[in-house]
Amino acid sequence: DAGVIQSPRxxxxxxxxxxxxxxxxxxxxxxxxxxxxxxMRGLELLIYFNNNVxxxxxxxxxxxxxxxxxxxxxxxxxIQPSEPRxxxxxxxxxxxxxxxxxxxFGPGTRLLVL
Amino acid sequence: xxxxxxxQAVILREGEDAVINCSSSKALYSVHWYRQKHGEAPVFLxxxxxxxxxxxxxxxxxxFNEKKQQSxxxxxxSQLSYSGTYFCGTENQGGKLIFGQxxxxxxxx
Numbered sequence: 001d002a003g004v005i006q007s008p009r010x011x012x013x014x015x016x017x018x019x020x021x022x023x024x025x026x027x028x029x030x031x032x033x034x035x036x037x038x039x040m041r042g043l044e045l046l047i048y049f050n051n052n053v054x055x056x057x058x059x060x061x062x063x064x065x066x067x068x069x070x071x072x073x074x075x076x077x078x079i080q081p082s083e084p085r086x087x088x089x090x091x092x093x094x095x096x097x098x099x100x101x102x103x104x105f106g107p108g109t110r111l112l113v114l
Numbered sequence: 115x116x117x118x119x120x121x122q123a124v125i126l127r128e129g130e131d132a133v134i135n136c137s138s139s140k141a142l143y144s145v146h147w148y149r150q151k152h153g154e155a156p157v158f159l160x161x162x163x164x165x166x167x168x169x170x171x172x173x174x175x176x177x178f179n180e181k182k183q184q185s186x187x188x189x190x191x192s193q194l195s196y197s198g199t200y201f202c203g204t205e206n207q208g209g210k211l212i213f214g215q216x217x218x219x220x221x222x223x
Protein backbone atom coordinates (compact mmCIF):
# COMPACT_ATOMS: atom_id res chain seq x y z
CA ASP A 1 0.00 0.00 0.00
CA ALA A 2 1.20 3.51 -0.76
CA GLY A 3 0.50 4.81 2.70
CA VAL A 4 -1.13 8.13 3.46
CA ILE A 5 -0.38 10.68 0.77
CA GLN A 6 -0.27 14.41 1.40
CA SER A 7 0.25 17.31 -0.93
CA PRO A 8 1.92 19.66 -1.21
CA ARG A 9 4.91 18.65 0.91
CA UNK A 10 5.98 22.26 1.32
CA UNK A 11 3.99 25.45 0.97
CA UNK A 12 5.18 29.01 1.31
CA UNK A 13 2.55 31.69 1.05
CA UNK A 14 1.89 35.24 2.07
CA UNK A 15 -0.41 36.36 4.81
CA UNK A 16 -3.98 36.65 3.63
CA UNK A 17 -3.72 34.00 0.94
CA UNK A 18 -5.84 30.88 0.86
CA UNK A 19 -4.05 27.61 1.53
CA UNK A 20 -5.41 24.16 0.69
CA UNK A 21 -3.79 21.02 2.01
CA UNK A 22 -4.71 17.64 0.57
CA UNK A 23 -4.76 14.12 1.91
CA UNK A 24 -5.41 10.67 0.52
CA UNK A 25 -5.87 8.09 3.29
CA UNK A 26 -4.96 4.43 3.08
CA UNK A 27 -7.58 2.53 1.15
CA UNK A 28 -10.08 0.83 3.42
CA UNK A 29 -9.43 3.08 6.38
CA UNK A 30 -12.60 4.56 7.83
CA UNK A 31 -11.02 7.22 10.03
CA UNK A 32 -9.10 10.27 8.92
CA UNK A 33 -7.38 12.75 11.22
CA UNK A 34 -5.83 16.17 10.67
CA UNK A 35 -3.09 17.23 13.08
CA UNK A 36 -0.98 20.35 13.40
CA UNK A 37 2.50 20.26 14.91
CA UNK A 38 4.44 23.24 16.25
CA UNK A 39 7.26 23.56 18.74
CA MET A 40 5.07 25.51 21.11
CA ARG A 41 1.89 23.45 21.04
CA GLY A 42 3.15 20.03 20.04
CA LEU A 43 0.95 17.66 18.05
CA GLU A 44 -2.64 18.88 18.12
CA LEU A 45 -5.69 17.13 16.73
CA LEU A 46 -7.66 19.56 14.60
CA ILE A 47 -10.51 17.40 13.30
CA TYR A 48 -11.33 13.81 12.52
CA PHE A 49 -13.74 12.05 10.20
CA ASN A 50 -15.43 8.68 10.31
CA ASN A 51 -16.75 7.39 6.99
CA ASN A 52 -16.37 10.89 5.52
CA VAL A 53 -18.43 12.52 8.28
CA UNK A 54 -16.76 15.04 10.62
CA UNK A 55 -17.00 13.67 14.16
CA UNK A 56 -15.04 16.15 16.25
CA UNK A 57 -13.81 19.52 15.06
CA UNK A 58 -13.24 21.03 18.49
CA UNK A 59 -9.54 21.37 17.75
CA UNK A 60 -10.03 23.63 14.75
CA UNK A 61 -8.51 26.90 15.93
CA UNK A 62 -10.98 29.30 14.37
CA UNK A 63 -13.34 29.91 11.49
CA UNK A 64 -10.46 30.50 9.12
CA UNK A 65 -9.91 26.75 9.16
CA UNK A 66 -12.23 24.32 7.39
CA UNK A 67 -11.96 20.66 6.44
CA UNK A 68 -13.90 18.47 4.08
CA UNK A 69 -13.97 14.87 3.09
CA UNK A 70 -16.06 14.54 -0.06
CA UNK A 71 -15.29 10.85 -0.47
CA UNK A 72 -13.42 8.01 1.19
CA UNK A 73 -10.18 8.70 -0.65
CA UNK A 74 -9.77 12.44 -0.35
CA UNK A 75 -9.79 15.17 2.27
CA UNK A 76 -8.81 18.82 2.30
CA UNK A 77 -7.86 21.27 5.02
CA UNK A 78 -8.30 24.88 4.02
CA ILE A 79 -7.04 28.02 5.71
CA GLN A 80 -8.55 31.27 4.52
CA PRO A 81 -7.13 33.80 5.10
CA SER A 82 -3.78 32.46 6.28
CA GLU A 83 -1.76 34.16 9.03
CA PRO A 84 1.90 33.80 10.08
CA ARG A 85 0.84 31.97 13.25
CA UNK A 86 -0.58 29.20 11.05
CA UNK A 87 2.97 28.20 10.11
CA UNK A 88 3.38 24.59 11.18
CA UNK A 89 3.62 21.04 9.91
CA UNK A 90 0.20 19.63 9.12
CA UNK A 91 -0.18 15.88 9.26
CA UNK A 92 -2.97 13.72 7.98
CA UNK A 93 -3.40 10.25 9.47
CA UNK A 94 -5.80 7.38 8.90
CA UNK A 95 -6.86 4.29 10.80
CA UNK A 96 -9.00 1.30 9.99
CA UNK A 97 -12.02 0.95 12.21
CA UNK A 98 -11.77 2.94 15.41
CA UNK A 99 -9.84 5.72 17.07
CA UNK A 100 -8.26 2.97 19.12
CA UNK A 101 -6.46 1.48 16.13
CA UNK A 102 -3.01 2.31 14.85
CA UNK A 103 -2.91 5.66 13.15
CA UNK A 104 -0.77 5.84 10.01
CA PHE A 105 0.62 9.29 9.43
CA GLY A 106 1.33 10.92 6.11
CA PRO A 107 4.64 12.72 5.51
CA GLY A 108 3.15 16.07 6.43
CA THR A 109 2.89 19.47 4.76
CA ARG A 110 5.30 22.12 5.98
CA LEU A 111 3.47 25.43 5.78
CA LEU A 112 5.20 28.77 6.08
CA VAL A 113 3.06 31.89 6.04
CA LEU A 114 5.07 35.07 5.55
CA UNK B 115 -6.48 17.59 28.52
CA UNK B 116 -2.93 17.02 27.35
CA UNK B 117 -1.03 14.22 29.11
CA UNK B 118 2.25 15.07 30.80
CA UNK B 119 5.40 13.29 29.70
CA UNK B 120 8.62 13.03 31.65
CA UNK B 121 11.44 13.53 31.22
CA GLN B 122 11.34 16.16 28.49
CA ALA B 123 14.69 15.01 27.15
CA VAL B 124 17.19 12.25 27.83
CA ILE B 125 20.63 11.45 26.52
CA LEU B 126 21.87 7.87 26.55
CA ARG B 127 24.91 5.93 25.52
CA GLU B 128 24.34 2.91 23.30
CA GLY B 129 23.31 -0.05 25.39
CA GLU B 130 21.80 1.97 28.23
CA ASP B 131 18.19 1.78 29.33
CA ALA B 132 15.56 4.51 29.58
CA VAL B 133 12.04 4.96 30.89
CA ILE B 134 9.58 7.54 29.58
CA ASN B 135 6.49 8.28 31.62
CA CYS B 136 3.08 9.55 30.57
CA SER B 137 0.46 10.77 33.05
CA SER B 138 -3.08 11.93 32.63
CA SER B 139 -5.43 13.73 34.98
CA LYS B 140 -8.39 11.95 33.41
CA ALA B 141 -9.44 8.34 33.21
CA LEU B 142 -7.81 6.55 30.30
CA TYR B 143 -9.25 4.05 27.87
CA SER B 144 -6.08 3.46 25.94
CA VAL B 145 -2.55 4.76 25.58
CA HIS B 146 -0.68 4.93 22.27
CA TRP B 147 3.06 5.35 21.81
CA TYR B 148 4.67 6.87 18.73
CA ARG B 149 8.21 7.76 17.76
CA GLN B 150 9.09 10.64 15.46
CA LYS B 151 12.48 11.19 13.89
CA HIS B 152 13.51 14.67 12.93
CA GLY B 153 11.74 15.86 9.80
CA GLU B 154 9.61 12.75 9.55
CA ALA B 155 6.10 11.68 10.47
CA PRO B 156 5.27 9.95 13.76
CA VAL B 157 5.44 6.17 13.55
CA PHE B 158 3.33 3.85 15.64
CA LEU B 159 5.03 1.76 18.32
CA UNK B 160 2.22 0.19 20.34
CA UNK B 161 -1.22 0.57 21.86
CA UNK B 162 -2.13 -0.41 25.40
CA UNK B 163 -5.76 -0.92 26.21
CA UNK B 164 -7.59 -0.66 29.51
CA UNK B 165 -6.70 -3.67 31.64
CA UNK B 166 -3.23 -2.88 32.92
CA UNK B 167 -1.48 -4.77 30.17
CA UNK B 168 2.12 -4.71 29.25
CA UNK B 169 3.32 -4.98 25.70
CA UNK B 170 6.62 -5.46 23.98
CA UNK B 171 8.10 -4.52 20.65
CA UNK B 172 11.66 -5.78 20.16
CA UNK B 173 13.53 -4.17 23.05
CA UNK B 174 10.86 -1.58 23.61
CA UNK B 175 8.01 -2.37 25.97
CA UNK B 176 5.33 -0.45 27.80
CA UNK B 177 2.98 -0.74 30.73
CA PHE B 178 -0.36 0.85 31.47
CA ASN B 179 -1.67 1.42 34.97
CA GLU B 180 -5.24 2.62 34.54
CA LYS B 181 -5.75 3.24 38.27
CA LYS B 182 -2.88 5.67 38.34
CA GLN B 183 -3.76 6.94 34.86
CA GLN B 184 -0.18 6.39 33.81
CA SER B 185 1.83 4.60 31.19
CA UNK B 186 5.54 4.01 30.93
CA UNK B 187 7.67 3.17 27.91
CA UNK B 188 10.78 1.09 28.55
CA UNK B 189 13.72 1.09 26.16
CA UNK B 190 16.36 -1.48 26.96
CA UNK B 191 19.84 -1.81 25.53
CA SER B 192 19.27 1.30 23.45
CA GLN B 193 20.50 1.51 19.88
CA LEU B 194 21.39 4.54 17.80
CA SER B 195 18.19 3.98 15.82
CA TYR B 196 16.12 4.64 18.94
CA SER B 197 16.92 8.34 18.78
CA GLY B 198 13.91 10.53 18.19
CA THR B 199 11.00 12.12 19.95
CA TYR B 200 8.59 9.80 21.73
CA PHE B 201 4.96 10.78 22.11
CA CYS B 202 2.27 9.21 24.16
CA GLY B 203 -1.30 9.65 23.01
CA THR B 204 -4.07 9.16 25.53
CA GLU B 205 -7.64 8.28 24.78
CA ASN B 206 -10.17 9.70 27.24
CA GLN B 207 -13.92 9.42 27.25
CA GLY B 208 -14.14 11.72 24.27
CA GLY B 209 -12.82 8.94 22.07
CA LYS B 210 -9.97 10.85 20.50
CA LEU B 211 -6.23 10.87 21.01
CA ILE B 212 -4.52 13.72 22.80
CA PHE B 213 -0.74 13.69 22.46
CA GLY B 214 1.78 14.70 25.08
CA GLN B 215 4.51 17.23 24.43
CA UNK B 216 7.02 14.53 23.63
CA UNK B 217 10.28 13.25 25.08
CA UNK B 218 13.39 13.79 23.04
CA UNK B 219 15.71 10.80 23.23
CA UNK B 220 19.28 10.96 21.96
CA UNK B 221 21.42 7.84 21.84
CA UNK B 222 25.13 8.47 21.47
CA UNK B 223 27.78 5.95 20.37
